[in-house]
Amino acid sequence: MKTVILKDLGTIEYGEAWALQEQYLKAGLDIKSARFHGETAALEQAIAHYLFLCQHPHVYTLGKSGIPENLLINDQRMKDLEVTFYKTNRGGDITYHGPGQMVAYPVLDLEQFFTDLGRYMRTLEEAVILTLQEYGIVAGRLPGSTGVWLDADTPQARKICAMGVKSSRWITIHGLALNVNTNLDYFNYIVPCGIVDKGVTSMKQELGRKVDEEGVKQVFARQFAHVFEAALIAPAAAVPAS
Template sequence: MKQQIIVNDLGRIPYRDAWDLQEKLLREGTDAKAAAREAGAGTIPQTRHHLLFCEHPPVYTLGKSGDMDHLLVSDADLAAKGIQFVQTNRGGDITFHGEGQIVGYPILDLERFYTDIGRYLRNLEEVIIRTIGEYGLAGERSKGETGVWLDPSIPGRARKICAMGVRCSRWVTMHGFALNVNTDLSYFNNIVPCGIQDKSVTSLQKETGRTLPEEEVRARIVHHFSEIFDAEMVRGALFPAGADI
């Protein structure tokens, strides 16, 4: 029987508010698993899977192992530009979130899929690789660098189109991926994206030469998420009426 994943669109939401919601859903999952363990063998945890989509106002986020030196502007500059800065508990280094970017936060109980974080990250990458492939782009992985890239093995041409960073507690995941669709890439000039010095950042808009409908891209992500995770995607209460999933 396929797992069900509840898909919701939070719209434009401050980063910290989305983080709080993720933490709440993660705690619901871990609490359910703890209750099942206390009830004894044979008790099935009542966990639910979620995929949250959103867009954030401009914000730089730093992963728990990130380097503050990769933020290249001062607090005063951030305030003047209207950009927030948040230190997070996800993996990875520093990245940017903002308008024109599709951010996805899967909150999954991996024990109901597989218990392998490496496989989970490769599957998230595959979702994005298949999605951008529908726009004629050959997404690839770069050894030792999580995310989705274009031309990662060609010096001077390697560029990242989707950043990823996750956290997992008792096999329940949070945080996720950020796909640059129509993103203003100039924001990345203020950081060393993902802590990688010699590779640039790109977007679907830049690569295709046209502005793309973000609802269409999101629907394709959901389709490929269903394929890769062999799951049934169901509309949540926060998903816009009439929008495709």
């Protein structure tokens, strides 16, 4: 069973969280490079796996293949809304992060799991689908699109979890954002994920009540451990796969 170190970063500025992921990515890449060049000491160095959970102050992020015009407001309006903007190196288009969202950044060496990015994305989606199931929310996938959706095969299709990742030599960064108690008004100022004919939703909106965010993180951590057949090691305890 693989071991993944679980770290709850709390509320953290987007750029700081991104820099942290890049730091761990570089550490893993350095070990792989040393192994490639025959450095024997590197053969005994383990590449650690991490799952960072957090939320961000209001921010819009644009993926490397995203269309800038999908941000529908100017700099002054963003300043008025106290929202920042980052152009990132993840996949996908534009999305919003903010208070009331559960953001998960797995930094995994997929060579120790499976070398299939499509399977990786579907596995992340499955962890979210199973999490929502525990709250009585039936979720699934929309063919041809990443993320987790409700009523995906109907005109009422709406996204509850956005995803965008990057992989370098099979080490992953970036991840997913599940709308728990998110203020959905902030999605009105973008074309979410570049999709013009679908809406967004949150657990709060679907359930008609505020949801305990700490509880969602705990459920997601358990389901993540389950789908990746891993043990999450937190400072206090391990969360074994079920």
